[in-house]
Structure formats: C-alpha cells, structure tokens
Amino acid sequence: xxxxxxxxxxxxxxxxxxxxxxxxxxxxxxxxxxxxxxxxxxxxxxxxxxxxxxxxxxxxxxxxxxxxxxxxxxxxxxxxxxxxxxxxxxxxxxxxxxxxxxxxxxxxxxxxxxxxxxxxxxxxxxxxxxxxxxxxxxxxxxx
Numbered sequence: 116x117x118x119x120x121x122x123x124x125x126x127x128x129x130x131x132x133x134x135x136x137x138x139x140x141x142x143x144x145x146x147x148x149x150x151x152x153x154x155x156x157x158x159x160x161x162x163x164x165x166x167x168x169x170x171x172x173x174x175x176x177x178x179x180x181x182x183x184x185x186x187x188x189x190x191x192x193x194x195x196x197x198x199x200x201x202x203x204x205x206x207x208x209x210x211x212x213x214x215x216x217x218x219x220x221x222x223x224x225x226x227x228x229x230x231x232x233x234x235x236x237x238x239x240x241x242x243x244x245x246x247x248x249x250x251x252x253x254x255x256x257x258x
Contacts, residue, residue, distance in 0.1 A: 137164040145173025145196075155181035164188065166257050172196030172242070180222040188257035195245040199238040211240070227253040 138158050145151075151174040158165060159182050168190045171178065176195050178187065200215035216238045223229050228245075231253070235243050245253075 137166050139166045139168050140171045140175065140178070142169045143171050143175035145175050148174045148177065151175060151177050152181070158182055162186075166190065167193040167195070167254070168257070170194045170196060173198060177219075177222070179224060179228055180219075184224055184254070187254050189250055189254045190257050193246065193250055193254075195250060197232055197238060197243045197245070199240055201240070 155178050158178075164186045165178055165182050166188055167178075169192050171194065173196060176197055179195075200212040200219055201209045202212055202215075203209055220229060220232065220238055223232070231245055231249060232238060232243060
C-alpha cells in the first residue's frame with residue numbers, strides 16, 4: 116500500500132512541476148485500476164520515459180497500454196506480472212471478471228505482449244511473470 120501512496124504522490128508532483136527525465140517503477144504490487152490509469156495518463160501527457168526497474172504487477176502493467184512503447188525501457192530487475200481482472204464483494208471474497216479481463220488483454224499493445232500472454236495460457240487467476248530474455252525481447256534495455 117505504501118508504494119501505491121508513493122505513486123499517488125508522484126502523480127501530484129507530475130501535475131505541479133516541470134517534466135522530469137523519467138519515471139522509475141521500482142516495485143509495484145498493483146492495486147485498484149483507477150489510480151494507475153490516472154497516473155499513467157499523466158505520464159503519457161508529460162512525455163517522460165518509464166523505466167521498469169523491478170516488479171510491476173497487476174494494475175501496474177497498464178503502463179503498457181497507456182504510455183507509448185517507445186518511451187518504456189526495462190532493466191535486468193524488471194518483472195511484469197499479469198492476471199485476470201477480479202473484483203471483491205462485500206464479504207471480501209474475490210470473484211472473476213471475464214469481460215474486464217478480455218478488455219484488459221485487448222488494451223495491451225497488439226503483438227508481443229498479447230502473444231506472450233496467450234502462449235502462457237492467457238489471463239487467469241494465476242500470476243504470469245514476464246521477465247528476463249522474454250521481456251528484453253519485447254522492450255529495450257534501459258541505457
């Protein structure tokens with residue numbers, strides 16, 4: 116939760132200061148989709164580059180859908196974690212959201228990311244981790 120708060124703070128700073136050279140994702144477990152969509156919209160508008168330098172899981176991977184791919188790079192520590200969309204009921208139980216999962220998959224850029232997800236069984240409750248050589252074949256290494 117602290118990291119999501121840090122992202123929210125970063126979002127406020129982006130709106131209040133001149134553009135910085137880059138945004139670095141060091142560790143994000145994901146969270147609610149809305150704040151990530153808002154943040155990544157601001158990053159897209161800022162023109163900044165996104166450096167994925169650690170785990171970017173769940174809702175964090177929406178960066179791939181919003182920020183142009185040519186402004187995203189990865190380090191050796193980068194990991195992207197994908198899973199199906201889900202919601203929580205009033206009792207705290209998770210349940211699948213198949214239509215939302217389809218929408219999320221279609222939101223990822225066509226080509227390598229979608230193909231990788233499909234080759235690894237598609238979006239499900241199981242977390243799929245894209246890292247190492249597979250990830251470096253899709254996004255350039257940061258310089």
